[in-house]
Amino acid sequence: MAIYHFSAKVISRANGSSAVASAAYRSASELHDERLGRNHDFSNKAGVIHSEVMSPQGAPERLNDRTVLWNEVEAGEKRKDAQLAREVEFSIPREMNEKQGVALARDFVAEQFVKRGMVADLNVHWDKAKDGSPKPHA
Template identity: 65%
Template sequence: MMHLRIATRLWRGSRWIANYGEPSREFFSRGAYTSFRRALVDSSWIAVMAIYHLSVEVISRAKGQRAIASAAYRSGSRLHDARIDRDQHFSNKSGIVHSEVMLPEHAPEAWRDREQLWNEVEAREIRKDAQLAREVEFAISQEMNQQQGITLARDFVVAEFVEAGMTADLILHWDISARTAWRNPTPMSYSPCAA
């Protein structure tokens, strides 16, 4: 088991005070990251932590979506869609700090190439209403730095998808809002519905 040091902000009177706690790595068991240690120095101290967010959507041809176009957009890359012989070009997208294809033990090594993986998914699914992939989006606490966010996202994807025999295309967006200057770390994982 591995522990991450996570900064939580504590309020006392009229000032913010940094405190470091070590959450357990059972971070998503039973649905939420809720294992921060409580600081009970004075009764006026409270811990501020992130709001839990996880959403799952299906990438489906019935909705007019394409798996390779979705993967190119989310990963900020240029991928060639062999089914319609067209490039999906989103390489000017900013805010992407980590991108990798994670494979279970039995998967072909060639699937590490994002373009080949998603072209194979598009080729195998022939129905006009085929469910091509599942998009899982979840939030990371703003108090984490990028390396901690990448580690947390990788651990979650391995535990929940890769160890269950699914291929996962992990992309971590680390956007900074121009209006509020708040970081918005958002990992997304794509898993083919059938492979």
């Protein structure tokens, strides 16, 4: 049986967040944060099966590079309470396999965000719940 989960939150400097660190964690990668002058390395984090930056037609090609994208977001905001990004997390039905789950997430993000002119950093996680069953989400 599918379990529904959908949440949205703001990634904000007022909360002590860094867009670069958040992107590194969600993508299970290592990214260099130019504003803070340090690397955020989450490359040992397990469970991320798909990761891509999705851009609307006409967006600068350089924004498809996650490091460039999030460092430009950080550089464009000067306030200590800047709202840097929105995080939208949603569950993927457990009944789907990984390929179907990635396709569902890509379709949803393309339709709801990219089509509306936003750049999206999509990361599909296929973690295990406490009971050992899959806990897929994006």
